[in-house]
Amino acid sequence: MATITAQTGTERINYLNVRTTVASWLLTLDHKRIGILYLLGITLFFFLGSLAAAAIRLELATPKGDLMTSDTYNKMFTIHGVLMIFFFLIPSIPASFGNFVLPMMIGARDVAFPRLNLLSWYFYMIGGVLATIALLKGGIDTGWTFYTPYSSAFAKGEVSLAIVGVFLVGFSSIFTGINFLVTIHKMRAPGMTWFRLPLFVWAMYATSLIQVLGTPVVAITLLLVAVERTFGIGIFDPNRGGDPILFQHLFWFYSHPAVYIMILPGMGVISEVIATFSRRRVFGYHFVAFSSLAIAIIGFLVWGHHMFSTGQSIYAGIVFSFLTFLVAIPSAIKTFNWMATIWKGRVHWEAPMIYALGFLGLFVIGGLTGLHLASLATNVHLTDTYFVVAHFHYVMVGGAIMAYMAALHYWWPKMTGRMYPQSWAKLAALMVFVGFNLTFFPQFILGYMGMPRRYHSYPEEWWALNLLSSAGASILGLGYLLPAIYLVWSLKYGRIAEKNPWGARGLEWEVVDTLPHPHNFERTPIVTRPAYDYAHPEEPTAIFPAPRPAYVGGGGKDG
Template identity: 70%
Template sequence: MSDRAATPKTASERPPTRRRRSRYEGDVPREHYLNVAYGLKSWLFTIDHKRIAILYLLSITAFFALGGLMAVFIRLELLTPAGDLMTSEIYNRVFTLHGVLMVFFFLIPSIPAVFGNFFLPMMVGAKDMAFPRLNLASWYIYSLGGVFTLAAIVAGGVDTGWTFYTPYSSTYSNSAVALTAIGVFINGFSSIFTGLNFIVTIHKMRAPGMTWMRLPLFVWANYAAALIMILGTPVVAMAIFLVAVERLFGVGIFDPALGGDPILYQHLFWFYSHPAVYIMILPSMGVMSEVIACFSRKRIFGYGFIAASSLAIATVGFLVWGHHMFVSGQSIYASMVFSVLTMLVAVPSAVKVFNWLATLWRGSISFETPMLYAFGFLGLFTVGGLTGLYLGTLATDVHLHDTYFIVAHFHYIMVGGAVMGYLAAVHFWWPKMTGRMYSEWWGRLSAGLLFIGFNLTFFPQFLMGYMGMPRRYHFYPEEWQVLNVLSTAGASILGLGYLIPIIYLTYSLRYGPIAGPNPWRATGLEWTTASPPPQHNFEQTPVVTEEPYDYSKPIVNDLPAPGAGAEPKPSPAAPRS
């Protein structure tokens, strides 16, 4: 990153690019958040939300790579029915680590901690998050949690599955459960503090004129996700804490030998971990709203309904956790209630999809990389969401529970939905974050590869699941080999699709064309400032006078002349509530 920060100084040495140049670029090295200070210390002690976002970007990419490596091992092992690549001990550790890293250290922080951190204050027109130091602290907490989890690998790994079900995790497992549990516990506070910062920032830091109904939908989506973070995370933290205490001190709250009920753990665990799926998917949906509006040059269709559906998902999503427990021995009446609520939570997601489609109607659609990812999201999330209905339906869930059908379903949501949204966000906001454009050709290629590779990897798993193949199986009956080979083949394409962006994005940092303040000609306050943004985001506090997604007028990739475009003065009575 320090290399990157040096580039503006050498701007005149760069080969001329074909892109238009803003009057702010080129000749004079401009000060922005990346070059305002140099050296490791300036990063490790930064309280700038944008730099913290970059720290998160780097760390979650590292965890994603590690989690992805585990996925490679899993798919290679499942290429053959026999468990021949590794022992069962190793295999169980590999899939556990894959789950723990991907869920707690990649998916949950991904969009909120990187793009929420970077853009949420800019979108509401604030100079920073409400609590900048808490923001930095949350990154340190995240890293500390990561260190514990990595230490657990060194200490022999953990083999409970990412769900830590008792009493296996609390009593029977002979692996480093306590270390991992502590890592996840610590990491939870990072999520809590991020969510807390979001909510306070949205309530209290909005620029003059930025009313609730003028908030970008990305902000609404993150607000809804933040509610889940602060209300749900503590409960799973307590559940995992109790598991750790039980292992370390024998305080057996879930121990069946004392009369403890292992299902109670599942209640506490899923009270968070089901809504956690919405922590992953809601911000991704927020990205969709931004991207689809921008690349179809249309105001988002049904703004209020999309915003309200985010809150509905966050609220009702809290009341459906028991659908993970239909065959667990839970009361059948509780199952019935959870089933009907699960059905209802599907509806707001459908409403969003319909609204996005309607946004395209009579638009002016172009197909840059972020839009391709958005299209990919729409297709994959639709499949993921609809297959959720099989699992919310009581009878079919009995057959499908804990099979590869589940594995396929949640990967369609988490990878097809959340990761596609994450990559859409990366490609949409990369020019703003770095000031550089990446290669559009490579971008489109990798988007296509990911879509094909993803479907080839996970669609066969629906079929395996209906056949009855249980998840977390190290070896399996021979008749499922064909489908597993297909899946592994798809995974290799998927892996390639993830590697390519890492390469061309890194390349763009030095050699990419200058992006300009607003290469996509998008609306939103984050595009009204330079790329990369100055340290305090805006040269002067913006004043909002119009609704979001106003694509009714031409927008150019340039900044207004100093003093010309800015509003005369902020109104004294800024609404904050």
């Protein structure tokens, strides 16, 4: 593949200006452009899912169902769940930032299979459009879990169409996982050994294992629901000889590891951000790297804790409870090592770091409250209450989305070549943190008091906490809206970014131009230093080999 080194006037060729037509974007094989395409699609589905969340909180601001009917409310939380989980949280960091920076981090010019990478985006967008049509065309009220036999026998609406949409996005996830696994194994630059890899790459490697091994299970399971619904074959419906508990086993066998598809890439982002803005190598690098693999492996063994109240064997429940406590250990290792990295570090209070610190606080609360749900004794009282809603959102929104926002602000200069106003970014981070806690912490109390999830009306004694939660959601929404304004503003008016505005260590910052070259590197770098080598700032992370001299001699025996 030829390397483009031409200049356009005084502007160096980069991945944004090398071609500027719409077709050049829709047919691109450049991993960076595909990452941007994913970012745009993910933002769209996040916006739609957020509108449904706003409608839910507006309904719950009063005890009586006076804004929408119970049927409409069920459709709203289904829209919210399906779009946020399958079309935002799962692909958010891997498909956008993973695509954009992972090849640059390991010294590769692109991913291993560029065409498969583009195909994965088309599967994602087609699946998203089909699911959105199904959710809006009359709506479906099954919840994001599609539990049988309701979804396969009784639910009205375009359930099968929504399932096809989720099925297609599953292919997108599998393609992305395969691409990253092969890229990390086969395309690392010379000198980029496994223990010189950035921890974001380790996290993406573990995530890709889950995507490749787990996603086919839920894809086939949902396809069976559509088959049962369409042809009346008894698979999960007990009236037809099926077993609805089998559906739950198959669904959660993927969907609990899917939690780690959502959170592991975020953990990788937090490692990058904390190391950069603490000016220290991540404490316990090897432990943090292997803990990602441990989470991926143990995560496949704990699905039964979602089914403690379904009547499964008490002995199976004990095993799943123990394994659920066990999976918390690798996450705790990461958390303590991040805190040790910050300790005595030279902390720089930039916006990505504030988001990272917000991640730590919220993720710890989410993790600790998960222990109550892992315990057989307390789970029976808390299951299907707002305690579960709060726990899930503290881990997923407080964890994955805070990390997503940290990544967006951290790599924005590399993606756009522009800086955003730090004061506004810090204000937005604080608004998200405060608004999030006001929204979801009261839900722990409501759940402990017994308020069931998915109800659109409730006793008046729970009104004050629900009103506080809805008020917090307004602040949270403004905190999300603010970056959309100043980041778009920065595209035209933002200060031009330096090559390495954060003073970070890593190939994507030290070697790659401010706006990356279409093929990342004009020559393949040779990595000479370990990751996060802030103790030796004078030593470059990589060097370039001397260019080969041009061949000028004649050929043949007369030459």
